[in-house]
Amino acid sequence: MQKDMIKKRVLDLINQESGRSYKGLEESCSMEHDLCMDSLEMVGLQIAIEDEFRFEFDPMNDDFEKCFATYGNLCTYVEEKIRETR
Numbered sequence: 001m002q003k004d005m006i007k008k009r010v011l012d013l014i015n016q017e018s019g020r021s022y023k024g025l026e027e028s029c030s031m032e033h034d035l036c037m038d039s040l041e042m043v044g045l046q047i048a049i050e051d052e053f054r055f056e057f058d059p060m061n062d063d064f065e066k067c068f069a070t071y072g073n074l075c076t077y078v079e080e081k082i083r084e085t086r
Helices: 003-018 039-053 071-085
Strands: none
Touching: 003 039, 003 071, 039 071
């Protein structure tokens, strides 16, 4: 799957879980500060990403704080997980 498609799908999930309507995001956008996502929205986003991309986050090995720090970090993480599972 191409990076642009992953970014679009992640953006769609962010909009769905946050109840907002972002048209486009810079990769440096902070999930917490710029997008104002709270912990419940982040958990919802995590579950939505797992369902959409058919992989699970590993609570023992994944650095959630880093993965969910920015939109770019999250897209990169999803891209890497997709590559690992294929």
